[in-house]
Amino acid sequence: MPSASRLKAILKIEFEALPNCCGIGDIYLDENNKILYLPVITLRANSEVILRNLAAYEATSKVGSTQIRDYVDLMCGIIKSEKDVKLLKDSGIIDGELLDGEIVKMCNAMTKSDEKPDEQSKAHITGKQATDLFHDAGIVKACKFIMKCFAGCVKYMKPLFAVLVLLFLALQSFCEIFDCRRRSSYGRAAFDELYAGALDAKARLMLPRKVYRY
Incomplete structure (x- = not known):
């Protein structure tokens, strides 16, 4: 089930409190107007035990x-998250003395049941309806496709990364045995001496030959 903040951000769904005479049997999602109607619940310190x-x-x-x-x-x-609690409080759905963090902690402690839900339950129908709409959204499908492609790339990159690590270790061992740094410095010195360092700054340049007239 997507969170309240994600439903609002992705599907632009608003949350509205049902009248006080309504209960959990009146929960429903208006897809046309994108409004999720929920009954008002008052949360106190003993609410978790009662539920x-x-x-x-x-x-x-x-x-x-x-x-x-x-x-x-x-x-x-x-x-x-506390963002979800604030959204529901601003909509008038959650009331009571508990802080936002305490409500999040209480909801996280109450794990979802693994038993088969009641197919006639309004809460179950509405939750499934909202979940299906969320997963059918274009941006959600695009994100799933990207993650699927990325997961496939990672699958093939792992052995390649292992090969690169082995090559690096082999190169490092080779340099430790044959002293690559020293050989590189010798080669550089020879190169400098051959092309640049052997020239004398005070040396006279070759003058053009004098032309004699006959």
């Missing part, structure tokens, strides 16, 4: 519904 107990009670009940668990998974999915 866990409600999800556990729902799992042991004979109703067979997983709406509470799906709602918790949805909220924990769209909250991954």
Whole structure:
């Protein structure tokens, strides 16, 4: 599930709080207007314990519904950073005394359930809908394609890098044995002496020959 800030940045989705008379069964995503409607939730110091107990009670009940668990998974999915919390607070969806960092920590501690979700759950339907829209976005597809190509290049670059390292080590060992630096300095000195250093600065240049008239 993409975070709230990424949904807003990539899909331009806005978040709006449902009326107080609505609950988790009224969650929905308006694709035409790009608005995600969520119920208002008040978070306090004991909210994590309450949510866990409600999800556990729902799992042991004979109703067979997983709406509470799906709602918790949805909220924990769209909250991954303090930026997401601030966005939901500004939209009036999150209320309470907890700080942004505390809410992020609470959501990260509540791991997503591995059990099969309720196909009729509004939270599950909306979360899947938003996820599909996000992955169908052009920029997301382009990023996936680039990452796939880069991963393929890295796959072939690893053995090439290993060969280059071995060649470098072999060259280094060769220079240590045969003293490449010393040989290079000798060669340079010979070159300078041959082409530049042997000329005497005070030497007279060759004068042109005198022409005699007959």
